[in-house]
Amino acid sequence: MSLTPGIARKGEGIDGAHWNILGQVYTPKQITEECFSWHATFPIETFVPPHIHPTQDEYILLLDGTLDLVLGGKSLQASTGDLVSMPRGIPHGIFNNSGRDVRCFFWVTPTGKLVDLFRKIHNMARPDEVTALAPDYEVEFLPPVKAAAQL
Template sequence: MDVSLGAVTVEEGFKAQKWDILGQIYTPLHVTQTSFAIHAVFPAGTFVPRHIHDTQDEFFHMLEGTMVFELDGKEITAGPGTHLTMPMGVPHAIYNRSDRDVVALVVVSPTRRFYEYMQRIDGMTDRDEMARLAALHEVPFV
């Protein structure tokens, strides 16, 4: 993965990519071997199933709206300006239980196979297949 100096907007995305994953819109902003940054929009009522990153740390920086994070069995409600750290090996799930979109900056480090996983599940609706692929890309559902 090439590291390039410069700026990218959410409208442009990294290599003009934008992914629709179960109605959630993810725009990669930067991808290197050591980190992967994503602008994420979570519509009302959407969620990310409980999963674990065995080989990565994950960070959420809340930009708009409020989400509920289940981190290692505990719930944390986070709004704009909140930064959440999910160390590797900690099971977590994410829920937008509000009636409006939530926007966040998501970073995983190191990137490992997560970028490839997100590319693979773009547009997919089969949750069982998504779970199967998650396990193959080091982010198994638990």
């Protein structure tokens, strides 16, 4: 996988892909061995449960809206224009409690097996199925954080 020169157009994903991941829409923008990036839309009240990437650093650039985060045991909030840095091995969860859809841009480095996980869990309806598969793809989900919904 090498970097493809060109422009990743608004609303377009690689090979026309748009993945439904736990209620969010992920649109892959670029995939190399070193980096994987995607646009994400978080509808109202959707979230990514607390988890760890033991082999990847992850970033979120907030394009429009506000997200609540649990990051390394702290409750934080990111707003439009903010960059969230989530180092490998640090537990993090992402929650849209804002009352409106949120748009953001994610990337991880290195890519690892995350693309394969997203392809596998696309349209998977049961979160327990997602969390059961994730360790095979270098993502470890943690027990639910009850207080996270109250950020």
